[in-house]
Amino acid sequence: MPKSARFRILTKELNRLKKQFIPKINPTGSYSDRQLALTLAYRVLAHAEIESYFEDRVWEVAINAKNNWDNQGKTCRTLICLLAFSGQMMEVPPDTLNPTKGSKKLPDEKIKINKKIDLAINSFKRVIDQNHGIKEANILALLLPIGIDTDDLDAAWLATMNTFGEERGVVAHTSATPQLFKRPILPMNCVG
Numbered sequence: 001m002p003k004s005a006r007f008r009i010l011t012k013e014l015n016r017l018k019k020q021f022i023p024k025i026n027p028t029g030s031y032s033d034r035q036l037a038l039t040l041a042y043r044v045l046a047h048a049e050i051e052s053y054f055e056d057r058v059w060e061v062a063i064n065a066k067n068n069w070d071n072q073g074k075t076c077r078t079l080i081c082l083l084a085f086s087g088q089m090m091e092v093p094p095d096t097l098n099p100t101k102g103s104k105k106l107p108d109e110k111i112k113i114n115k116k117i118d119l120a121i122n123s124f125k126r127v128i129d130q131n132h133g134i135k136e137a138n139i140l141a142l143l144l145p146i147g148i149d150t151d152d153l154d155a156a157w158l159a160t161m162n163t164f165g166e167e168r169g170v171v172a173h174t175s176a177t178p179q180l181f182k183r184p185i186l187p188m189n190c191v192g
Contacts, residue, residue: 017045051131055142065082081145
């Protein structure tokens with residue numbers, strides 16, 4: 001499968017960060033404070049690159065599905081999943097479009113599919129905008145609504161991403177000083 005332009009950018013950036021921040025492996029396991037601090041910085045920056053990649057790509061997929069619907073009336077798995085994971089109620093159709101005296105007309109978002117799709121797209125955009133990680137919960141919130149099947153997600157990869165996300169959280173939310181004296185810090189294979 002060809003790699004997307006956005007994936008090539010991710011790969012290039014991760015390789016650039018690795019060259020700039022990760023020291024050559026020392027067989028003795030002895031690294032200077034500077035080398036350890038740079039490795040911690042790599043973890044935070046690599047995490048940001050991966051997070052940005054996921055957010056950009058899922059939004060691109062969602063917008064493509066919406067544009068196909070708007071321009072050609074074509075539906076796809078992505079559009080169905082965006083609706084399914086939007087949190088909207090899937091009500092049964094109304095009995096009538098003509099309300100009786102004293103009852104309110106149903107709002108368009110209850111009866112117009114275009115409005116339901118717009119709500120689903122807006123809901124997904126909020127999920128993307130509020131995303132702050134690459135742990136399993138973050139990944140599922142981004143991938144399931146665009147139609148990625150859970151059977152296609154590797155459990156070991158999700159566990160690796162969880163670990164990487166947790167370790168990045170420690171780096172990003174605590175002082176670096178105690179971290180420099182903990183276990184050796186090496187980059188994970190999954191991120192470059």
